[in-house]
Amino acid sequence: MANAALLDVEHLSMHFGGLVAIDDLSFVAREREITAIIGPNGAGKTTVFNCLTGFYKPTVGRLTLHHPEGKRYLEQMEGFRIPRHSGVARTFQNIRLFPQMTVLENLIVAQHNMLMKASAFSLAGLFGLARYRNAEKEAVELAKYWLDKVGMLDKADWDAGNLPYGDQRRLEIARAMCVEPRLLCLDEPAAGLNPRESLELNELLMHIRDSHKIGLLLIEHDMSVVMEISDHVIVLDYGRMIADGTPDEVKNDPSVIKAYLGEEEDEELPEEVARDLAENQGGPNDA
Amino acid sequence: MGGGREFNAVAVIKDAGLTAFVIAALALPLAGFHLADSPTGLSVELRMDWVGYAAAVAFFGRLAINILQGTLLPRYAEGISAGSARFSHALQRYMFWIGLVLIVGAVILPFSPIANRYVLDLTIVLLIYIMLGWGLNIVVGLAGLLDLGYVAFYAVGAYSYALLATHFDLSFWICLPLAGIFAATFGIILGFPVLRLRGDYLAIVTLGFGEIIRVVLLNWYTLTNGPDGISGIPRPSLFGMMEFTRRPKEGEVAFHQFFDIPYSSEHRFVFWYFLILVLALITNFVAMRLRRLPVGRAWEALREDEIACRSLGINPTNTKLSAFALGAMFAGFAGSFFATRQGFISPESFTFIESAIILAIVVLGGMGSQVGVVIAAIILVLIPELIRELQEYRMLAFGGVMVLIMVWRPRGLLAFREPTMRLYHPDKDRGEG
Numbered sequence: 001m002a003n004a005a006l007l008d009v010e011h012l013s014m015h016f017g018g019l020v021a022i023d024d025l026s027f028v029a030r031e032r033e034i035t036a037i038i039g040p041n042g043a044g045k046t047t048v049f050n051c052l053t054g055f056y057k058p059t060v061g062r063l064t065l066h067h068p069e070g071k072r073y074l075e076q077m078e079g080f081r082i083p084r085h086s087g088v089a090r091t092f093q094n095i096r097l098f099p100q101m102t103v104l105e106n107l108i109v110a111q112h113n114m115l116m117k118a119s120a121f122s123l124a125g126l127f128g129l130a131r132y133r134n135a136e137k138e139a140v141e142l143a144k145y146w147l148d149k150v151g152m153l154d155k156a157d158w159d160a161g162n163l164p165y166g167d168q169r170r171l172e173i174a175r176a177m178c179v180e181p182r183l184l185c186l187d188e189p190a191a192g193l194n195p196r197e198s199l200e201l202n203e204l205l206m207h208i209r210d211s212h213k214i215g216l217l218l219i220e221h222d223m224s225v226v227m228e229i230s231d232h233v234i235v236l237d238y239g240r241m242i243a244d245g246t247p248d249e250v251k252n253d254p255s256v257i258k259a260y261l262g263e264e265e266d267e268e269l270p271e272e273v274a275r276d277l278a279e280n281q282g283g284p285n286d287a
Numbered sequence: 288m289g290g291g292r293e294f295n296a297v298a299v300i301k302d303a304g305l306t307a308f309v310i311a312a313l314a315l316p317l318a319g320f321h322l323a324d325s326p327t328g329l330s331v332e333l334r335m336d337w338v339g340y341a342a343a344v345a346f347f348g349r350l351a352i353n354i355l356q357g358t359l360l361p362r363y364a365e366g367i368s369a370g371s372a373r374f375s376h377a378l379q380r381y382m383f384w385i386g387l388v389l390i391v392g393a394v395i396l397p398f399s400p401i402a403n404r405y406v407l408d409l410t411i412v413l414l415i416y417i418m419l420g421w422g423l424n425i426v427v428g429l430a431g432l433l434d435l436g437y438v439a440f441y442a443v444g445a446y447s448y449a450l451l452a453t454h455f456d457l458s459f460w461i462c463l464p465l466a467g468i469f470a471a472t473f474g475i476i477l478g479f480p481v482l483r484l485r486g487d488y489l490a491i492v493t494l495g496f497g498e499i500i501r502v503v504l505l506n507w508y509t510l511t512n513g514p515d516g517i518s519g520i521p522r523p524s525l526f527g528m529m530e531f532t533r534r535p536k537e538g539e540v541a542f543h544q545f546f547d548i549p550y551s552s553e554h555r556f557v558f559w560y561f562l563i564l565v566l567a568l569i570t571n572f573v574a575m576r577l578r579r580l581p582v583g584r585a586w587e588a589l590r591e592d593e594i595a596c597r598s599l600g601i602n603p604t605n606t607k608l609s610a611f612a613l614g615a616m617f618a619g620f621a622g623s624f625f626a627t628r629q630g631f632i633s634p635e636s637f638t639f640i641e642s643a644i645i646l647a648i649v650v651l652g653g654m655g656s657q658v659g660v661v662i663a664a665i666i667l668v669l670i671p672e673l674i675r676e677l678q679e680y681r682m683l684a685f686g687g688v689m690v691l692i693m694v695w696r697p698r699g700l701l702a703f704r705e706p707t708m709r710l711y712h713p714d715k716d717r718g719e720g
Contacts, residue, residue, distance in 0.1 A: 053598055054597075055594075055597075079597045079598075080596075080597045080600055080601060080602050080603065081600070081602075082600070083598065083599060083600030084600040089598065089599070090598050092594075092595070092598075096592050096594060096595035096598075097591075097592070097595070098587070098588045098591035098592055098595065099591060100587075100591055100704055101584075101587060101588065101591060101704075101706070102706045102709070104706070104708060104709070104710055105584060105587075105706060105707060105708065108584060108708065109584050109585065109588045109596075109599060109601070110599045112581050112584070112585055112588075112599060112600065112601050113600050113601075115580075115581040116581045116582065116585075119580055119581055119582075126573070126576055126577070126580065132580075136708075140708070140710075144710070153710075156709075156710035156711065157706060157709050157710055157711050175599070176598075176599075179599055179600060
């Protein structure tokens with residue numbers, strides 16, 4: 001556990017009117033680790049992401065991102081500044097690509113801030129200066145690298161909206177990586193993938209963690225993904241954290257089992273239930 | 288019923304009867320009453336025979352359409368849609384050449400035998416609309432911000448030039464950029480309050496903004512001279528060097544004297560023609576160029592998904608404002624050209640119908656397509672001119688043409704998007720279908 005803390009979530013609460021979506025949540029996500037957030041539907045997982053990426057302003061709480069140039073307090077930043085200034089990128093539960101733009105263009109748009117600077121807010125670009133041309137070339141190289149990593153290099157000129165579902169999911173991850181983030185937040189990346197695609201996704205996420213040395217935050221229902229690749233699992237239920245630990249610890253935690261399967265009177269069940277949990281919890285999304 | 292394709296005589300006749308009834312009901316107030324001279328003054332006459340003709344045409348027309356749809360069309364539908372796709376692919380491939388031919392044609396037009404004052408005047412109007420269409424295309428086609436008040440910026444440009452030129456005696460060449468800056472400022476002023484709005488809501492607010500500008504122009508009598516308008520707007524000179532007048536002012540040389548050619552009032556029209564052609568081409572060049580730059584891609588990305596844009600670190604405020612400001616600036620340029628060509632402007636020229644026509648040009652052309660704007664502008668500006676003989680039925684035919692275009696190509700005449708960059712040669716398949 002030598003990895004440095006990347007994200008500190010302290011006493012995060014999010015209220016919508018009288019509804020408490022997140023209640024006093026604190027956890028740490030570390031560099032070069034995959035931190036999974038799991039929990040039943042409506043537990044507040046996506047709300048955590050929305051707070052981290054500036055779509056919601058938390059009611060209470062401090063979200064600290066440890067950046068080489070100092071601490072960044074995400075709860076104080078405007079949403080669109082978070083990717084640039086603190087290096088947090090995300091994907092969405094319901095895929096949000098730019099469907100009428102090509103795959104390559106999707107990845108170039110992700111490098112907007114870098115290119116905007118290189119083009120001197122379009123002036124250098126308007127006159128076709130070499131500075132901008134070189135920056136654009138670099139952007140295309142980065143896009144090609146990630147297209148290669150997600151196995152879509154040959155589809156670079158397809159319209160993103162025409163891609164098969166699994167490709168769209170992977171393209172969204174590639175697009176988030178083109179922001180060159182320090183923390184990548186993935187909202188159910190395995191939803192709707194078949195088992196083979198799920199395995200490929202595991203490899204991709206582990207590659208991102210190991211070769212790019214960034215932290216990953218993962219919301220996932222597919223336990224074959226969560227248990228296989230996570231270094232650290234956080235379980236939410238009704239906005240509260242009910243467990244926090246390694247996949248094995250969480251798997252055997254009685255409160256987790258209770259949250260997922262309801263209270264069992266038979267004391268002998270837990271181990272069996274835990275195994276079921278590990279194997280079959282993909283259920284809700286496989287349908 | 289076989290998916291409703293099977294031929295059903297009763298249903299078809301019923302449908303045609305219903306259509307005829309609706310048309311008759313519409314035709315009664317529109318064509319059924321007729322004002323006629325009578326010894327006591329004017330009297331209203333009924334023209335039931337006209338209503339009858341309209342209903343009969345509607346009945347048999349609808350019948351024919353239904354029968355064709357039930358029998359012939361399904362057999363050919365595939366061929367038609369394949370042909371249409373082939374046609375659009377061919378257009379796509381030769382787009383560069385089509386553009387080149389259009390530009391070369393536009394340059395040689397004033398020297399061709401068909402050029403006379405009427406033709407030049409008409410093409411100048413056409414070019415103003417093309418320029419406005421290209422400007423609005425940035426806002427609507429690229430950034431996806433539905434702007435129903437675009438004519439407001441056109442008005443701001445026209446009035447800025449008219450006021451600056453008449454009060455401060457500034458030359459056209461100084462006023463032109465100033466008018467653009469003023470219009471862009473108004474674009475930003477409009478942009479701020481509507482940043483959070485999209486789609487219908489944005490359309491309503493921009494519509495209101497357009498009307499506010501017009502009403503202010505109408506009522507601020509001390510500045511704008513209200514409904515009387517501003518007259519005596521100076522004509523542009525050839526870059527401040529030569530005037531296009533028969534008798535130049537003391538100590539100046541007129542165009543025809545300098546080149547030692549007989550005076551002709553057409554010289555000025557040719558000059559205006561090239562002026563607006565250059566302005567329009569600059570608009571086109573800047574829009575095309577920006578589309579391939581980060582800001583242009585951000586516009587398109589914003590049109591596709593604003594939330595995804597924010598998650599990628601794109602500032603939606605700046606991106607939207609830049610689109611508004613740039614679109615408005617080109618409208619401002621076009622407006623000051625309009626003012627100098629007319630010599631007289633009044634709020635009458637900047638009504639909602641102008642916004643509607645410019646928007647129609649963009650939508651019919653295919654959102655975001657530059658050549659599409661040209662074709663749509665030619666159709667929408669020239670057709671009402673060419674069918675002047677139809678008199679009061681002109682607008683009916685005009686509406687009919689628009690409906691036909693939308694039926695034939697619902698996403699606009701040239702509804703395909705050319706990627707701003709490619710990794711491979713365009714002929715490689717793009718996963719269509």
